Amino acid sequence: MAYRHLLEAQVRSQAQYRASLAVDVAGSVLFGVLDIVSVVVLFRVTPTLGGFSFAEVFLMTALATCAFATADLVVGNVERLRQYVRSGLFDALLVRPLSSLAQLVAMDVATRRVGRVAFGVVMLVLAAAKAPVEFTPARLVLLLMTPIAGAVIFGAVFVATATVAFWWIESGEIANGLTYGGLNFTQYPITIYGALFRRLFAYAVGFAFVAYYPTLALVDRPDPLGAPAFLGYAAPAIAVMAAVAAGLLWRTGVRHYRSTGS
Amino acid sequence: MTVIETRDLRKEFTVRVKSGWLGRRTRMVAAVDGIALTVQRGEMVGYIGPNGAGKSTTLKMLTGVLYPSAGQVRVCGLEPVPQRTRLARRIGVVFGQRSQLWWDLPLRDSFALLRHVYAVPATEHAGRLAHCRRLLDLDAFLDVPVRQLSLGQRMRGELTAALLHGPEVLFLDEPTIGLDLVSKQAVRAFLAALGAAGDTTIVLTTHDLADIERLCRRLVVIDQGRIVHDGSLDELHARYGSRRRLVVDLDEPLATPLALPGVMVESMQANGRRITYALDSTTAAGDLVSRLAQAAALRDISVLEPDIEDVVARLYTRQATP
DSSP: OHHHHHHHHHHHHHHTSHHHHHHHHHHHHHHHHHHHHHHHHHHHHOSOBTTBOHHHHHHHHHHHHHHHHHHHHHHGGGGGHHHHHHHTTHHHHHTSSSOHHHHHHHHHOOGGGHHHHHHHHHHHHHHHHHSOOOOOHHHHHHHHHHHHHHHHHHHHHHHHHHTHHHHOTTOOHHHHHHHHHHHHHHHSOGGGSOHHHIIIIIIISOGGGTTHHHHHHHHTOOOTTOOOGGGGGOHHHHHHHHHHHHHHHHHHHHHHOOOOOO | OEEEEEEEEEEEEEEEEEOSSSOEEEEEEEEEEEEEEEEETTOEEEEEOSTTSSHHHHHHHHTTSSOOSEEEEEETTBOTTTTHHHHHTTEEEEETTBOOSOTTSBHHHHHHHHHHHTTOOHHHHHHHHHHHHHHHTOGGGTTSBGGGSOHHHHHHHHHHHHHTTOOSEEEEESTTTTOOHHHHHHHHHHHHHHHHHSSOEEEEEOSOHHHHHHHOSEEEEEETTEEEEEEOHHHHHHHHTOOEEEEEEESSOOSSOOOOTTEEEEEEEGGGTEEEEEEOTTSOHHHHHHHHHHHSOEEEEEEEOOOHHHHHHHHHHHHHOO
């Protein structure tokens, strides 16, 4: 498969700078540690957060970290679209017989971010063991599916925010607000947020499906906000919708691509 | 067989113009303003014009990079943007400034990767690569990472990269820009051989008249988004009266001015010891030189080819002042 070869080439290219790679992997683990530390610190001053215990919030955080770190590893660098558009290098992707988005993803996979994913998986195992989960086959599948669906949702957000560059090259911090901000949002129960904020991010963007609803289903709790229980299993469907929407946005963006002079 | 066909092809960009303080207006600018172009299989077409004339924009619409604002475009019978990936297998593109090569990997690896990108059968790929290695002298730097290649070496790599999947049409945007003379000649000779084989249609933009003279029987000149000339180079020179110049340095000024048909004194400097003659396209410089040599002691001579920018600039001012 062509994309596999592009991916390998990218890994080989990055391996050329070995010292820098080692430092970056270590740094990426540190990011993972910080994700968890912030939750631990919060629970030193409060026994519950938005009605949830430490073990429950820890599970949400681990799910969110896994999802985000995976998306960041695979498509996080899609934000480099801005440089491709500004320099006109995007032209080179468009004259090849492959999807421009898939090429960009394959050519910019940030292998160094693998550290954060690994740390996230370790945390998820710990959190699942610590949380009051009665494991059934359905819940086990849910536990495995949730980080994947969450990664797709985050991936869609990464792609959707990156496409802004097709219209507006000076876009920058908006994208980070939704992606990195999204990680912080999904780490905590949505009950702690104000109604407007919650409607926007939890429901409209779909962030509630990354960790919150699946955690409710895992620990078998009804939603304090009254959402139906089946939503705990709805993340894959939401993920597909998000991916389709991001793909359409990308297609529209490519048609608006202006290239650069000469 | 028609390979490229466009009708009323247009591309407009919105440009923001500052007006007053804080105010900004948007204005539509047509980079390509109604281009009709038909290219047959095996033709070599030089596409020229001053900076900002719309050359690259046209090329990008032909290759599926840019979506036209209006008009029709067909390349290899396909509509470039909707059928972009199908078209990409049948065309080769060298955009000088946008490399197709992997910066951090040896040149050899880029070629191997492109085989997978274009899904080319291994034997075909090996055959074409061997051909390019021979004609473009690639062997000396095949194992060097692309970032360490000289511009000339990289351009030879880009050419190879664009041809490994056996494209029917090759688009080149300024393939010789910035190259030293030896590399320029290598690139030109290679393209000339490719064109002479007759299977590949070649469209190239350039600022270098020598590229056109060496390679293209057909010349399309555009200015401000419109085609202002479509024909041979000689036709262009005949039509717009562009002239070569002969500059001679003499030991002493000429006793009597030289009169030859098709030759005109353009300027005299250094008290008549340096004369610049303008020759029309039918006059051979040799005749003038031998006549001069009889009349006076020649110290130095040089021939200046007509500058394509000059021709185009003149052509445009002629149109503006009928």
